Amino acid sequence: MESDSRGKWGGLRRQIVLSGVGGQGILFITRLLAETAIAGGLPVLASETHGMAQRGGVVVSHLKTGGFHSPLVRTGRADLLIVLKEENIVLHRPFLADGGFLVVNAPAPPDAGPGVRVHAIDADALALSRGIPQAVNLVLLGFALARIGCDGTAGGFFCTAGEVREALSRRQGAGGARLSGSLAALDLGIAHGS
């Protein structure tokens, strides 16, 4: 059996968990990150929540880049946990590896226990003040990308904010108001994270 491609993908081998509730757009940012990975030549596996849970219930996505076989992140293995609904921290905190990052949509940084690097932004308030409540997901993602960055040695993302921005532009194709709105939301988050 070929041993895993750990060496090959090196610092771009990442496990990310994204958590929120139905309607917040967890699926959208999961796919956006997955497409960014593919554009960068990284193999990617993601797992999504569908069905009844999407009606306002807890939604969680797993994303693994750089040569994995299982679509699920095991507890204690995530490099990064992105939480769109603060109350979910108690549910999904166990996914984080020791020394992992927690990025949360919350007015103040919550206590997530030892061994976690926490970054918080009130993305709800920001998005609502700009009249884009449906783009909270992109605000938080932009913030996370800018704050944590892509550093092959110290954990964090497998990609840069600029690469996600390019993937978003490609995804929304022809552009128009929808694209500029999405990019504006991402940029808003990036600006607050920089």
Next chain:
Amino acid sequence: MSDRILMQGNDAIARGLVEAGCAVAASYPGTPASEILSSIDRWRKKHGVKMHVEWAVNEKVALEIAYTAAITGLRAAVGMKQVGLNVASDPLLSAAYLGVTGGFIVVSADDPGPHSSQTEQDSRLLAMMAKVPVLDPSSPAQAMTLAGTGFDLSESFGVPVMLRPTTRVCHASQDIDAGPFRPQAREARFVKDPARWAATPAFRRKLHDRLSEKIAAIAAWPATAPVCMNPDVPARKAVAASGVAFAHARELFDELGISDRIALYQVVQPYPLHAGFIEHLLRTYAEILVLEESAPVIEMQVADRRRVRGRMTGAVPETGELSPEIIGRILSRFAGLSARAEPPPAAEGGRRPTLCPGCAHRSSFYAIRKAAPGGIYPSDIGCYTLGINLGAVDTVLCMGAAISQAAGFDYAHRLSGKTVDIVATIGDSTFYHAGIPPLIDAVVQGARFLLVILDNGTTAMTGNQPTPGTGIGAGGETTSIVDMEGLVRACGVRFCRVANPDRLPEFVALLKEALVHVRSLGVAVVIARQPCAMVTRPAGGEGRGAIVITEECNGCGHCVERFECPALVFDEAANRVRIDGMICNGCGVCVHVCPLGAIHPGSSGEEA
């Protein structure tokens, strides 16, 4: 830039089917299989492939349509979730005997967990019962490949083939290199052969013999034989795994460092298990662990019980999804590794699902409890199962059962000399799917209940697929429309009225009037018609901020408990209710719910 594209498992299955020349595809939506058909439609349009693609009224009809195309020599496929396969099992078992001339694939998606289903049943067991081969992909990429392999298998032996993904394959996504199209350039050609296609019992026995011969031959077909991941490793133990359990195991073999000691096999075709593989396992290994979801299908075919570990020996839990954490523990034990301290598992629970803000089902349920307090409320499968949060759903059994259960409750109570108001709810798509026969039955038997058909003009729970009442087909084309009122009346129902449940006071009055009819004259139907809020008025849209709560609110909590709109939030500190402007869609129904009249339509869209 890479040529690889991100495909969800269902998207990959669709791609595999269309690539391999599938000409007819039918489905009824159900999580986790729903996206397959819409994806087929997308791929065929993108590549200009001529196909018949349809959302059928139910899984039985879908299977019969696709099967019939396959007996004209075309390639055909049908998609459904595992409980849909129950509905379609009648034609499947018969189709196995008769066989096919063109390739025929039944995609039945299982949901171990279950995440979004009534049962954890294993479709592979039904394949075994039907005597059809079943393929069990471990990833989206493999699911795409096996769709093509499945057609070849089906045509090589003239049998239906089941492709059985699970939720973790259907709703995983992966970077995939799409393959080239293999157009089949075939014409439908039905060769009459009544002894086969209309076989009487005498011929069926012969067909059964032939089917058994086919299954024996398929158990030696090289293309679907199990594959060893580490063939050069001398081992006295082996793991045979299928589906996503194999994917978890493969990753864990590396992490646990056991690849040099234990052989790992992927079983691609759990039934019929390759006869040579069974012999090889028993000849080579002292201990064999089987990892599969969700029934011991592979395990029971490995005949020597002393050497096999799995669900039947207690080595693998009998119920629930095989998470990578669980598989990690099982593999560690099997390898004789000392247990490592693992972090605590992610917690279950958290915010429960609710009907969307602005969903008209909420109005219907609120009205039902107003009109028939203390009643019995049978319900059905769909978004509106969430009426359980409003105390207006007492039973959920299976598609269509709301109506038969309403009748059953009536007969049981009448026998016992009891009078109770029974109000059943069923969605429009579910009504077309399985509601019509029980409604006819209820009319014939003189059952006394009120049926509220929650007609939001879509199959909402699974992603807003069209219904027979929509007039839109799977590819967006215009279709004929079935008139629901006409259908209800044709079933023999004499009281049938249509109303908008969001006009709450009038709707409550109508339900009361219908209940008067029910008590003296039998079954009545009210069609609660209002489009799905997901389609017409998404949360946070233009209605946002249109509702205000004044100082008159005294925190009684009636709206939060009985109306249960997620946009109504109880503020503990202030002891009053406020509107969550992020999600309120401004439908305004809650204005009628507050006993104190403290909820008002706002004057502008700016307040939040």
